[in-house]
Amino acid sequence: MTLVEPPREVLAHGLGGGADLPLPPELAIAGGTAALVLSFVVLLLAWRTPRYPDPDVAPPTTPARRPAASTEGTRPVPAGLAAVVDSTWFAVTLRVLGLVAFAYVVVAAVLGQDLLTNPVFGVGYVLLWVGIVPASLLFGAAYRAISPVRTLHLLLARVLRVDPDEGTSDYPAAWGYWPAAVALFAFVWLELVYPYSTELGPFRLWFTAHVAVMLLGSAVFGSRWLERADPFEVYSTLVGHLSVWGRDCDGTLVWRSPLHNLAGLRAETGLVAVVAVLLGSTAYDSFRESNPWLRFTQSFDGPLTLLGTGVLLLSVLVVGLTFSAATMATGVEPSSRTSLRTSTATSSATSSATSTSGGVSRRRLPRRFAHSLVPIIVGYMVAHYLTFFVEYGQQTLIQLSDPLSNGANLLGTADWSVNYWFSDHPTVLATIKVLAIVGGHVLGVVAAHDRALRVLPTRHQLTGQLPLLAAMVLYTFGGLYLLFGV
Amino acid sequence: MRILTSLAAAALAAAVLTSCSGDSNDAADSAQDPAGTSSSTAAPTPEPAPATAEAPSAPASSGAPVAPAGTTLTITVAGDSVSPNGERLELAVGEPLTVEIDSDRAGELHVHSKPEQYVNFEAGTSTQELVVERPGLVEMEDHDTGDVVAQIEVR
Numbered sequence: 001m002t003l004v005e006p007p008r009e010v011l012a013h014g015l016g017g018g019a020d021l022p023l024p025p026e027l028a029i030a031g032g033t034a035a036l037v038l039s040f041v042v043l044l045l046a047w048r049t050p051r052y053p054d055p056d057v058a059p060p061t062t063p064a065r066r067p068a069a070s071t072e073g074t075r076p077v078p079a080g081l082a083a084v085v086d087s088t089w090f091a092v093t094l095r096v097l098g099l100v101a102f103a104y105v106v107v108a109a110v111l112g113q114d115l116l117t118n119p120v121f122g123v124g125y126v127l128l129w130v131g132i133v134p135a136s137l138l139f140g141a142a143y144r145a146i147s148p149v150r151t152l153h154l155l156l157a158r159v160l161r162v163d164p165d166e167g168t169s170d171y172p173a174a175w176g177y178w179p180a181a182v183a184l185f186a187f188v189w190l191e192l193v194y195p196y197s198t199e200l201g202p203f204r205l206w207f208t209a210h211v212a213v214m215l216l217g218s219a220v221f222g223s224r225w226l227e228r229a230d231p232f233e234v235y236s237t238l239v240g241h242l243s244v245w246g247r248d249c250d251g252t253l254v255w256r257s258p259l260h261n262l263a264g265l266r267a268e269t270g271l272v273a274v275v276a277v278l279l280g281s282t283a284y285d286s287f288r289e290s291n292p293w294l295r296f297t298q299s300f301d302g303p304l305t306l307l308g309t310g311v312l313l314l315s316v317l318v319v320g321l322t323f324s325a326a327t328m329a330t331g332v333e334p335s336s337r338t339s340l341r342t343s344t345a346t347s348s349a350t351s352s353a354t355s356t357s358g359g360v361s362r363r364r365l366p367r368r369f370a371h372s373l374v375p376i377i378v379g380y381m382v383a384h385y386l387t388f389f390v391e392y393g394q395q396t397l398i399q400l401s402d403p404l405s406n407g408a409n410l411l412g413t414a415d416w417s418v419n420y421w422f423s424d425h426p427t428v429l430a431t432i433k434v435l436a437i438v439g440g441h442v443l444g445v446v447a448a449h450d451r452a453l454r455v456l457p458t459r460h461q462l463t464g465q466l467p468l469l470a471a472m473v474l475y476t477f478g479g480l481y482l483l484f485g486v
Numbered sequence: 487m488r489i490l491t492s493l494a495a496a497a498l499a500a501a502v503l504t505s506c507s508g509d510s511n512d513a514a515d516s517a518q519d520p521a522g523t524s525s526s527t528a529a530p531t532p533e534p535a536p537a538t539a540e541a542p543s544a545p546a547s548s549g550a551p552v553a554p555a556g557t558t559l560t561i562t563v564a565g566d567s568v569s570p571n572g573e574r575l576e577l578a579v580g581e582p583l584t585v586e587i588d589s590d591r592a593g594e595l596h597v598h599s600k601p602e603q604y605v606n607f608e609a610g611t612s613t614q615e616l617v618v619e620r621p622g623l624v625e626m627e628d629h630d631t632g633d634v635v636a637q638i639e640v641r
Contacts, residue, residue, distance in 0.1 A: 018600045019623040021639060291637055294572040298633055391600065420600050426621045426641070 018423070019289060020387050020483075023430050028484035031434035035441045035476045039469050042445045043462070050453040052263035056368065074248065074256040082253040091145065095154070098146030108403035109207070114200040115405055121198050122396025124207070125191055128232065130389040133381050136236045140245035143236030149214040150226050150233070156219070167222035177270030179217070179229035181277055183210070185316065187231050188281035192288065193308035234274060238374055241265045242443075262374060262447055267367040275373040276320030279475065282377070282384050284315040286482035319475070323373065324366040326471035330464030332362050333457045360455045368455050369468060372448035376472065379440020380479045383433035387422045394418045433483060441476040445469060556582045559626075561635055563589035568633045575638045583616045583638070594629040599640070 023031075076082070084090055105123050112118045135142040144150065157164035186206070196202050210231075217225040226233050242258045265271075287293055288308070297304060360368055394416065401414035409415070422429045448468050456464040557577055562569045577583055585595070587607045595605040599618045607614070618624055624638040 018598045018602075018620075019625070021621055021623055021641065291572060291574050294634055294637070298571050418600075420620055423600055423620050423622050 018391075020423075020429065020433075021426050023433065023480065023484040024427075025484060027430050027434050028480045031438050032477050032480050034438050035480075036473055038438070038442050039445050039473060042442065042449055043465060043469060046446065046449050048453070050450050052260050052447075052450050054368075054451065054454045055264055056267050073260050074246070074254045076248075077253045077255055085253055094145045095151045098148050099151050101146075102148035104400075104403065109200065109204050112200070112403050113405040116198055117399055117402070117405055118200065119396055119399035119403055120200070120203060122392060122399055124203065125197075126389060126392045126396055129187070129191065130381070130385045131393070132232060132236045133239055133378060133385075134389075136239035137243055137378065139240070140243040141233075141237040141240035143232050144226075147226070147230065147233055149211055149218075149230060150223065152211075152215060153218040153223060153226065156215070163222070164218075165222045165224070167218065167220045167225070169220055171221040171224040171228065174269065175228065176268035177228055177234065177274045179225075179270075180231055180234035181270050181273035183213075183229060183231035184235065184274060184277045185281075185313075188277065188284075189309060189312060192281060192285050193305060193312055195305060228268075228270075235278065238265070238274065238278075239378060241371065242374060242378060259443065259447055259450070262371050262443075263450065265371040265374070267364070267370065269367065271370040272320055272324060272366045275370050275377060276316050276323065278377045279373060279380065280316030280319040281312060282380050283319070283478060283482060284312045286384060286479075287311075287315070290482070290485060322471050322474065323370075323468075326467040327365045327369045328362050329467040330362075330365070330456055331460035332360070332365075365455065369448055369451055372444045372451065372468075372472075373475075375440040375443035375447065376475055377440070379436045379438075379443075380475075382436035382440075383479065383483060386432065386436075387429060390422055391418055391420060434480070437476060437479055437483075441472060444472055448472070556584055558584040558586060559636055560586045561588070561595075563587065563591060563593060563628065565590060566631055568628045568631055568635055570635060572634050573636045575636055577618060577638050577640050579621055579640055580617060580619055583618070585614045585616055587612050587614070591630075595635070596627045596629055598625045598627065 077085070105120055108118060109120045112120065132143055139145075154164050190197050190202070190206050194202065214226060214230050217229055227237070228234065241262045241264065243261065244255045244258060246254050246256045246261050246264065248254050288297075288311075297307070300307065395418055397411075397413050398416050398418070401409045401411040403410070449465060452461055452465045452468075557575060559573070559575060560570075575583070585605065587595075588611045589607055589609055592606075592608045595607070597603040597605060597616060597618070600620050600622060603616065603618075605614055605616065618638065618640045621640050624640055625634050626636045626638065627634050
């Protein structure tokens with residue numbers, strides 16, 4: 001029973017056992033009250049004419065993801081900076097960095113030991129999965145710029161002398177974001193449900209399959225596949241819509257308000273599924289650490305993995321279905337009811353759903369509002385993962401110096417020690433968490449309000465917002481409750 | 487935009503107001519944790535410190551007259567069956583937790599504090615003491631079964 005070997009247990013809760021204290025009740029209540037009150041403040045006092053563009057008002061004839069021309073709140077990035085960002089060497093440098101980091105981690109995954117101190121787990125579950133959020137908030141669609149699978153696809157295309165954007169077939173528009181939703185679910189299942197997620201074999205298998213599917217798909221459908229199927233790229237691009245970085249109609253690099261950027265997200269089929277997986281899985285992660293659930297599962301004799309899969313799926317479905325129901329529970333224009341019938345009859349996801357008056361068919365409403373869940377997701381991710389990211393992220397940087405667990409100090413970080421400032425200041429931490437959740441909620445409500453002004457008929461604009469507002473309050477209360485009650 | 491700004495200000499004010507009531511926590515943090523490290527009196531650090539808490543060295547300080555102050559957690563291990571099942575405990579930062587173990591096998595408890603701590607135990611009864619010096623929700627897990635014995639709210 002000595003501990004000569006580092007511990008290599010299968011942790012019941014994945015990486016990094018230590019968790020945050022529950023939110024203090026007074027903070028949770030204050031946060032909930034603020035969210036509720038601010039929701040109605042937005043509803044009653046905010047602007048009455050839409051301020052942000054809607055990329056779907058004009059039928060999507062081109063695959064460009066640029067919002068329609070509206071330059072309010074947009075200013076060009078200084079020419080010098082734009083020149084750097086747009087330069088080939090900048091793009092190539094990022095790609096090389098991404099590929100080198102990828103190769104480094106592959107070496108650790110293939111030649112390293114099956115120990116929790118192997119940095120690959122921290123790289124996958126912390127630096128990549130959680131790190132996508134801050135990186136994309138700061139820099140826009142950051143993962144796309146460094147994505148090793150995208151780089152490999154570009155290299156392959158160059159070797160084969162084909163256009164990387166063109167595959168052998170067109171990407172079926174009817175698939176939309178569904179491949180990404182499935183891939184995201186596969187990842188959160190590995191991370192949160194699968195009991196051996198921190199063993200090297202399954203971890204390697206998942207990422208090998210991921211790289212294979214991404215490369216094959218992009219060979220068939222071109223790089224469009226990566227924009228719609230790569231879970232990390234889709235997640236990053238989604239969160240990147242909350243950054244200040246954007247492109248104008250003519251491709252100029254611009255700064256614009258995050259809400260403006262967010263509204264430019266294209267509403268495609270499967271987008272609701274993507275946001276539901278992201279929000280539902282984080283809620284599940286909070287829930288599975290709760291004391292009643294822990295006690296129940298530990299006395300449960302049945303198939304635990306199946307139970308976990310079921311509850312994860314249920315959690316995603318609850319978000320997806322409540323959101324869809326809430327966005328559809330509104331009056332729509334009579335003309336769009338007709339278009340609803342026709343589009344149901346043809347059951348074609350690509351049929352034009354935009355009526356001449358700008359109204360939208362009911363079944364297309366969920367995806368038109370899906371962007372408004374992104375700030376709520378980000379707020380909840382910050383609240384849920386802040387300490388984990390900061391502290392286990394440092395731990396991972398330390399472990400990265402010794403990828404093969406042989407005492408090496410390749411990067412010079414092995415002697416660092418983790419700074420536990422956040423854990424040592426629980427009140428600051430709890431305050432940040434509540435601010436993140438309430439802030440995300442308010443941005444979400446504002447984004448939904450603006451979209452409602454655009455897509456709902458005037459006489460339904462106020463009442464039509466109420467169900468979605470209620471759903472958002474439900475998510476926020478649910479999030480606060482999970483962080484408080486755990 | 488002005489409305490947005492005032493909304494943000496309102497949210498900030500709400501949170502700041504409530505956080506004032508909790509400031510005593512932070513004051514306590516800094517007072518109690520000058521070194522910023524976590525330690526354990528009886529339990530070893532991850533190093534293979536052989537002197538660690540082998541139960542015989544503190545041979546069965548047997549149940550009854552243990553130091554009265556502080557919290558006590560009684561753990562019973564019978565093969566693969568470990569109790570309690572995820573018991574919730576509250577503990578102050580730096581307050582010793584007395585862990586009484588009655589086991590029919592040797593084993594190891596993982597204490598997921600920051601940094602982690604490990605408590606080895608032998609078959610028989612033993613008593614050990616544990617100190618967590620950093621706030622958080624700390625799980626105590628039996629290594630062999632992976633069962634979480636207790637979740638300790640350390641404040």
